[in-house]
Amino acid sequence: MLEYASYALVLFSLGMYVVLDGYDLGVGMLGLVAGPERRRQYGEVVATAWDANESWLILVGVVLWAGLPGAYAVVLPGAYLPLIVMLVSIILRGLGLEMQSAAGRYRRGWALLFGGASLATTVCQGLVLGAVLTGPHQRGGAFRGGAFDWFSPYGVLCALGLVVVYLLAGAAWLQDKTEGWSRPGVRRTGRSLLLATVVMALVLGLSLPGADPQQFSLGQPVRAGLFCLAVGVAAVAGAVAWHGFGRRPDWRPFAAVATMTASGLLGLAVLSLPVVVPPGLTVHQAASPHSSQLFLVLGVGLCMPFVLAYNIYAWRSFRGKYSEPAEIPIPPLPTRSRSLPAAPTSTGLLRTSVRRVLLCVLGILATALSQDVFGGVCDLIGPIGVTVLGCTALAAWIVGDRRDGRAGHFDAATGAETAS
């Protein structure tokens, strides 16, 4: 049973990823068709959370690796090229976003890089999904197919579908986060994207039995029931989103879209269980041994509530409409102005050279001490020597810092005086 718990963890992380990073990828793509000021703002809306959102993808990867190494070892080489392109796009996306955000004003290149890389990431994720659903060629627990096996018409359809889903999530998120859009505008965009999503879902769902090499059967009552429940929830959520676009409360479309995506994923998993990678790799075959499952499920499971708790906390801290962060100048503290002590005058050449030679000898001796060179003579010389060195440095640091602080070396006013 433990392997099902691991699989549930994988699905949960995947769901979190698709919902959370889905919206920020969608916002990125929407930025491509927005004006400069809007585009910059979209980046800022995402900047506070993309690190955390993307972490879920990493969790998907490692939980899959640790819990179902069989699936990890087949899927990743099986979709090598799209996955690498996805990783590269993720890098470029992060770069574009951080550089745009750090620049503080609109920079066309970085903003477009962020948008374009968001699109590329989404397309690649769709292709990977297509590669998994059409069943990578496998033998003996490893991938044995060719370099372009991932490419199929169904994969292209998946990519298109995922783009539409993420765009929808992005639009819903923007309604929650910004005031910029007029209500009719939001309604028009949201509803047409929702319509496109429904069409894509129908196309993908109906052509799935043709593309997927495994046999689907809805014969078992539990499976059929769960599947119908998932589809039903998705339909209701879709209706709520349809109604909610362009109306208050602004959070409702996003909640509905998230529910829709999650139940869609659940429906797909229910349909193919116990197979994780078509045509025939089951949860049981792909799972890692019992000791690892136990550690993974306990460790990750126990940490999950904390992770969710502080993610929710961080998310709540930025709740409400996005506003430009106010420039808060550094508040002042009265400074003392004192003159710096004059630098010590230089001493005679002979004394200086003697002192330097002695210091060099001392330095070499200290190096030898910390390399434990005298360990052959007595075991304790090394550790004691290192302790003495470290403590001397610490004492010099503390005493020197206090002295410099009193002398005003760290005060703004005296800093300016020395320059003048």
Add this chain to the structure above:
Amino acid sequence: MASPDVVDLSRWQFALTAIFHMTFPALTVGLSVLLAVVYTVYVRTGHPLYLQIFRFWKKIFVVGFGLGVVAGTVMTFEFGLNWGTYAHAVGPVIGVTIGMEVITAFFLEAGFIGLMLYGDGRIRPRTMALASWMVAFGTLLSTTWILSANSWMQDPVGYEKVDGQFQAKDWIDILFNPAFAHRFPHMLLAVLISAAWFVGGISAWYLVKKRSAAQPMARRCLSIALGVLGVLMPVQLYVGDGTAVFMGQRQLPKLEAFEGNWKSDNNGYNLLVVPDTDKGENRLRIGIPHLGSVIAQDLSGRTTTPGLLRTPPDERPDMWTTFYGFRAMYGTALLMFGTAFAGVVLRMRRRLYDSPRFLRWMVWMTPAGIIAITGGWIVAETGRQPWVVYGQLRTADAVSHLGAPEVAATLAGFVLLYVTLLAIWARYIVRTVKAGPEALPTGPASPDVPEALVA
């Protein structure tokens, strides 16, 4: 069995992506601790200088952290992409360790980084301080897990092999393996030290250039950096020496390769070698006699260093990379130690902030820590070859079923991308540093300083 080309290309790709990824944590782990400390001091004292320091280093930290995250994502997937057989074999052990890293450390960093970076003015200062500490704690925890996983591959314990798959027998043994006990403190000190050089070097640059607006910050940061270095450098050399001795016992071929000897008759210490791998000898060797024996704790000079000919040819690591990786690390370490020592002496003589030659040298030492860390990892990883899990799984048997052209294409892509990224990152640092920190407010007590002078 995959072709040798795929193995080599995959090794290059992994090495490249790993080195690139490592340059970011090498800075951000230490910087996150610095940021947490200065923000706490600011909250407690209200001194504007500490807010200025926080805001300035935050600018460099945020981009470095973002790039580290995305480059780390690549690493997570590469285990399965290029090393599918390895992933299947060690997944039950390493996969779980890295899974714990992601859930305990990675999420902690990622969850609080948004608060720390964008929380100014939106959340309470105390919460900001807490978020900063959480980010710092997360980066340190992350280092711990990663070192645990890698150390297990260097010296695997606590497992049993079933059908070629490693299965965990004792998790305590696996997580706290003997190699971890040596390598974790070494790496922890290394990341703190490399950030300290970075901070110290840039601060010294402000002092050299006599940028008046940045003087107090530069002095304060230089003082902190050199204080940390003065304390940690001796400890690091001692811990590093212990690590080298330990790895020499567990992985003799690694020691043979990084000391650069073929025959076991040399009591000196090699500074430069030109190895000839086919003939099994050095074409050129420059060294200091007796020093090798002294380092091995025999002051009489009779102890010789074991050579690589003692290892069968199919279990030998490459001497070029291992030797020069070690020399890069150790040479830089000695320079760092000497500089930190000079810093302590200068501070005792009250000349820390006005010794132009020392400050100029400090500027050159800015990347020292990153160079040393890169060199160290090259020793650790190439010295372990031809094994990926030492003594248990050969690298050549670990690779995925891929064609050489696709790996070659992605490798070329990564080279291009990473070179560009490094250039952008370097340019960003240079620009940020040149732009300097935000101006400090001139308090009511010092109205006599004209605005133009400060700017």
